[in-house]
Amino acid sequence: MSKMSNNDQVKIFLEEKELPKQWYNIQADMPNLPKPPLNPATKQPVGPEDLSAIFPMDLIMQEVTTERWVDIPEEVQELYRLWRPSPVYRAKRLEKFLDTPAKIYYKYEGVSPSGSHKLNTSIPQAYYNKKAGIKRLSTETGAGQWGTALSQACSFFGLECTVYMVNISFKQKPYRRSFIELFGANVIASPSDHTEAGRNILAKDSDALGSLGIAISEAVEDAVSREDTNYALGSVLNHVILHQTVIGTEAKAQLAKVDQYPDIVIGCCGGGSNFAGLSFPFIKDNLTENKKARVIAVEPSACPTLTKGKFAYDFGDTAKLTPMTMMYTLGHDFVPAGIHAGGLRYHGDSALVSQLYHDGLIEAIAYGQNDTFASAIKFAKAEGIVPAPEASHAVHGAIVEALKCKESGEAKTILFGLSGHGHFDLTAYDAYLGGQLENIEYSDDAAQASLACLPKFK
Numbered sequence: 001m002s003k004m005s006n007n008d009q010v011k012i013f014l015e016e017k018e019l020p021k022q023w024y025n026i027q028a029d030m031p032n033l034p035k036p037p038l039n040p041a042t043k044q045p046v047g048p049e050d051l052s053a054i055f056p057m058d059l060i061m062q063e064v065t066t067e068r069w070v071d072i073p074e075e076v077q078e079l080y081r082l083w084r085p086s087p088v089y090r091a092k093r094l095e096k097f098l099d100t101p102a103k104i105y106y107k108y109e110g111v112s113p114s115g116s117h118k119l120n121t122s123i124p125q126a127y128y129n130k131k132a133g134i135k136r137l138s139t140e141t142g143a144g145q146w147g148t149a150l151s152q153a154c155s156f157f158g159l160e161c162t163v164y165m166v167n168i169s170f171k172q173k174p175y176r177r178s179f180i181e182l183f184g185a186n187v188i189a190s191p192s193d194h195t196e197a198g199r200n201i202l203a204k205d206s207d208a209l210g211s212l213g214i215a216i217s218e219a220v221e222d223a224v225s226r227e228d229t230n231y232a233l234g235s236v237l238n239h240v241i242l243h244q245t246v247i248g249t250e251a252k253a254q255l256a257k258v259d260q261y262p263d264i265v266i267g268c269c270g271g272g273s274n275f276a277g278l279s280f281p282f283i284k285d286n287l288t289e290n291k292k293a294r295v296i297a298v299e300p301s302a303c304p305t306l307t308k309g310k311f312a313y314d315f316g317d318t319a320k321l322t323p324m325t326m327m328y329t330l331g332h333d334f335v336p337a338g339i340h341a342g343g344l345r346y347h348g349d350s351a352l353v354s355q356l357y358h359d360g361l362i363e364a365i366a367y368g369q370n371d372t373f374a375s376a377i378k379f380a381k382a383e384g385i386v387p388a389p390e391a392s393h394a395v396h397g398a399i400v401e402a403l404k405c406k407e408s409g410e411a412k413t414i415l416f417g418l419s420g421h422g423h424f425d426l427t428a429y430d431a432y433l434g435g436q437l438e439n440i441e442y443s444d445d446a447a448q449a450s451l452a453c454l455p456k457f458k
Contacts (some may be wrong), residue, residue, distance in 0.1 A: 009090065009257075009258050010089060010090050010092055011087055011088075011089055011090075012087065012088040012089070012090075012105075012254040012255070012257055012258060013085065013087055013254070014085035014250055014253055014254060015085075016081055016085070018085060018250075018253060019077060019080060019081065019084055019085055019250075020072065020246050020249045020250060021071065021072055021077070022069040022070060022071055022072060023069070023070045023072060023242045023243055023245050023246060023249075024068070024069065024242075024245040024248070024249055024280060024281050024284060025065060025066070025067055025068055025069065025070055025242055025245075026241075026245075026276075026280045026283060026284060026352060026356075027065070027066045027238070027352070028066050028067060028068035029068065029284055029287045029288055030287070030352075030355065030356070031287070031359060031361075032355060032359055033066075033355070034325075034326055034327075034351035034352060034354070034355045035313075035326040035351075037323035037324060037325045037326075037351070038313060038323055038324040038325075039323060039324075040315065040320055040321070040322070040323060040324055043324070043455075043457070046323045048060045048061075048064075050323070051063070051323075053223075053224055054220060054223045054224060054230050054231040055230060055231065056128045056129050056131070056132035056134065056230065057132065058128040058131065058132070059125065059128050059129075059239045062238070062239035062242055063237060063238045063239045064238070070242060072124075072246075073124070073127060075127055076123055076124045076127050079123045079156060080120075080123065080246070082112075082113060083111050083112045083113060083119075084112075084246065084250070085250045085254075086107065086108055086109055086111050086112070086247075086250065087107075087108055087111065087254075088105055088106070088107050088108070088250075088251055088254040088255065088415075089105065089106055089108060089383070090103065090104065090105050090258075091104040091105070091106060091379075091382065091383055093382040093383055094378070094379060094382040094383055094399075094402075095402070096382075097378065097381075097382045098399065098402050098403060098406065099406060100402040100403060100405050100406040101405055101406065101409060101410065101411040102401070102402040102405035102406075102410075102411060102412050102413070102414050103260065103411065103412070103413045103414065104398055104402055104414045104416075105251075105255065105260070105262070105413070105414065105415045105416075106398070106415070106416050106417070106418045107247055107248075107250070107251045107254075107278060107415065107416075107417050107418065108385070108418045109247065109274075109417065109418065109419050109420060110385065110388075110391075110418060110419075110420045110421035112149075113152060114145065114148040114149040114152050114179075115145065115148065115388075115420050115421050115423065115424070116145040116148075116149065116388065116419055116420030116421075117244060117247060117273070117274050117277060117417075117419045117420065118145050118146045118148070118149035118150075118234055118273075118420075119149040119152065119153065120243050120244050120246055120247065120277065121149075121234065121239075121240045121243035121244055121273065122146070122149035122150040122152065122153035122232070122234070123153045123156065124243050125137075125150070125153065125232045125239075125240075125243075126150070126153035126154050126156065126157045126159055126232075127153075127157060129157075129159065129230050129232070130157040130158070130159060132230075134159065134228065134229070134230045135159060135160060135228040135229070136159060136160035136161070136162070136226065136228050136229040136230075137150065137154055137159055137160070137161050137162075137223075137229065137230055137231070137232045138161075138162045138163075138164070138219040138220075138222040138223045138229055138230075138231055138232070139161070139162075139163055139164070139219050139231065139232045139233065139234065140163070140164045140165070140166070140190065140212060140215030140216045140218065140219045140233075140234075141163050141164070141165050141166070141169070141180075141215070141234065142166050142169055142212050142215075142270070142344075142345055142346070143169055143173065143176070143388070143389070143390060143425075144165060144169055144173050144176030144177060144179070144180065144424065145176070145234075145388070145390075145420055146234030146235070147163035147165055147176070147180045147185065147187065148176060148179050148180050148183075149234070150163065150185070150232055150234070151163065151179075151180045151181075151182075151183040151184065151185035152183050154183070154184070154185065155183040155184055160184075160186075161183075161184065161185035161186070162185065162186045162188065162219075162222060163180055163185050163186065163187045163188070164188050164190040164192065164198075164215040164218040164219045164222075165177060165180075165187050165188065165189060165190060165215070166190055166209075166210040166211060166212060166214075166215050166345070167189045167190055167191065167208060167209055167210035168209040168210055169210075170187070170189040170190075170210075171189075172427060172428070173424055173425065173427070175424045176424040179424065188218075189210070190210045190214055190215040190218050191208050191210055191214050191215075191218065192218060194218065194222070195217070195218040195221045195222060196221060196319075197214065197217035197218050197221050197317075197318065197319035197321070198214070198217075198218050200319070201214055201318070208335070209335060210335075211318065211334070211335045211336065211345060211346075211347070212270075212271075212345060212346040212347075213315075213316070213317050213318040213332055213333075213334070213335075213346070213347050213348075214317070214318045214319075214335075216233070216316060216317035216318075216322065217317040217318050217319035217321055217322075219231055220317060220319075220321045220322060221319070221321060224321075234271070234273065235270065235271025235272060235273040235274075235346070235350070236271040236272060236273070236316065236325075236346075236348065236349070236350050236351075237350075238350075238351070238352060240273050241272065241273050241276040241277065241280070241350055241352055241353075243277075244273045244274065244276060244277025244278075245276070245277050245280050245281055246277070247274075247277040247278045247417065248277060248278045248279060248280055248281035248282060249281050251278060251281075251415060252281055252282065255413075255415070260413055261291070261293075261413065262282065262293050262413050262414065262415035263292075263293060263294065263412040263413050263414065264293065264294045264295075264296065264401050264412060264413070264414045264415070265278060265279045265282050265293055265294070265295045265296070265415050265416070266295075266296045266298060266394050266397040266398050266401070266414065266415070266416040266417070267279055267296075267297060267298070267394050267416065267417040267419070268297075268298050268299070268344060268390050268391055268392075268393035268394040268397075268417070268419060269297035269298060269299050269305075269306065269344070269349070269353065269364070269393075270299070270303075270305075270344035270345070270346045270349075270390065271346050271348070271349060271350060272297075272349050272350030272352070272353035273350070274390075274417055274419040275297050275353065275417070276350060276352060276353055277417075278415075278416075278417040279295045279362070280352075282295065282415075283295055283356065283361060283362070286361070287361075294363060295361070295362040295363065296362070296363045296364070296365060296397055296401075297353065297357070297362060297363065297364040297365075298364075298365055298366075298367065298393040298394055298396065298397040299344060299364065299365075299366045299393065300336075300344050300345075300366060300367065300368075300369060300372075300393065300440075301366040301367055301368045301369075301439060301440060301441050301442060302336050302345075302368075302369070302440035302441070302442055303330070303334075303336040303344055303345050303346065303347075303442065304330075304366040304442050304447075305328050305329065305330055305346065305347065305348060305349045306328045306349060306353075306354070306357050306364035307364050307365065307366045308330070308366075308442060308444065308447045309328040309329050309330045309347075309348075309349070309447070309451075310328065310329060310451050310454070311326070311327070311328050311354060311358050312326070312327075312329060312451075312454050313325065313326050313454070313455055313457070314327065314329040314331065314332055314347075314348060314454055314455065315332040315455070316332070316348060317332065318332055318333060320332065324455055325348065325351050326351055326354070326355075327348045327349050327350065327351050327354040328348065328349045328354045328357065328358075329347055329348040329349070329451075329454070330347045330348070330442075330447060330450050330451070331347060331450035331451045331452070331453045331454060332347055332348075332453060333347075333450065333453040334347040334450045336442075344390050344393065347450075365397065367393060367396055367397070368438075368439025368440065368441070369389070369432075369437055369438075369439060369440070370432065370437050370438070370439045371396055371439065372389070372392040372393050372395070372396040373389070373392060373428070373429070373432040373437065374396075374432075375392060375395045375396035375399045376389075376391075376392035376395050376396070376422070376429075377429075377432075378399065379392075379395045379399075385418065385421060386421060386422040386423065386425075386426075386429070387418055387420075387421065387422050388419065388420040388421060388422045388425055389422065389425050389428050390419060390420065391417070391418050391419045391420055391422075392422075394416045394417050394418065394419070395416065395418070397416065398414050398416040401414055402414060
């Protein structure tokens with residue numbers, strides 16, 4: 001598609017030949033790099049040898065590199081072409097409904113075979129593990145989007161896959177579970193009796209809702225126990241976020257076709273991969289080209305990691321098997337309420353996102369689930385797409401900013417990430433429409449209590 005100046009264009013595509021050939025690594029441009037992860041036993045910086053038990057060396061090198069651009073292997077590009085480049089839409093009907101002078105654009109990742117952005121990293125992770133001779137991957141999943149994506153990627157590359165699915169989501173999202181199993185993965189409700197970490201939790205609470213921290217513990221324990229198995233993570237880690245930057249790189253090119261650049265970039269934020277994938281290429285411009293885009297991470301008020309957490313070293317999992325990472329955290333023992341945005345129910349956040357927030361380079365805000373579902377339904381009625389509960393946080397953030405433009409009369413350009421569709425989340429919409437949901441606020445007192453478990457340093 002040739003460059004256009006028609007700002008009324010509703011759908012903006014890139015041609016297949018315009019698919020990015022490289023991932024963007026923000027570590028090349030950050031004013032302050034995160035502190036190194038620490039070995040939980042020695043409390044010394046983690047080296048490649050500490051990670052080699054669960055990750056292939058290619059991913060370990062991507063975790064630590066400060067090179068600005070990392071080549072995307074042709075085998076990965078070939079699978080990306082099943083759905084990438086994904087479209088950018090201008091939400092003209094939503095703009096009209098809101099009566100706002102703002103221009104609202106959204107990058108839609110729900111067109112992927114798994115229905116979300118998660119396939120952007122599951123494919124390269126499966127590729128590099130296959131290349132390293134690994135036969136099986138274990139992982140966790142919250143809402144089920146990551147489990148779906150990894151099961152598909154493992155199917156593409158002929159790998160076995162075991163998914164520890166957070167118990168509350170295992171019950172709330174049976175068809176997401178079916179989707180995972182359709183591609184050959186084994187799905188286990190977490191906490192489970194398959195691992196010591198799971199058994200320890202069940203001994204304290206046989207009806208535990210579960211959390212991503214618990215499920216990560218089980219998946220890591222599973223991987224460590226078998227020579228043929230590695231662990232795959234769907235968010236948080238540097239290499240995961242690296243893979244997701246294909247989203248923002250495409251979005252920049254698409255908006256350029258209609259002579260637009262965002263004043264505001266918004267993404268939902270749990271572990272950080274979707275938010276970072278969309279926003280990091282724009283933060284690069286802020287850092288290197290003196291652009292001034294506001295970048296806003298939207299999280300649930302029931303799990304307000306950035307807005308109420310502490311910037312400190314903490315474990316990424318409940319059983320303290322993972323390295324300690326410098327991040328915003330609510331404490332590794334934190335088990336959030338059973339909100340329907342299961343993919344955002346994580347106690348910590350990406351070290352990269354956390355450092356940028358700590359340095360004041362991004363903003364964060366938390367909203368209740370009734371507010372986000374109300375906005376999701378407005379969006380669905382206007383634009384025809386039902387957002388996943390996680391993505392509805394970004395939708396709500398965009399609507400809030402668009403209404404501010406209505407009040408001020410400013411015609412700002414807003415870009416948000418619609419990270420996935422909600423076709424497997426209709427029970428959550430049923431609950432909202434039936435008045436069965438509540439806005440859960442995580443209190444300051446509860447936050448302080450949950451932080452008591454943070455690692456102690458002499």
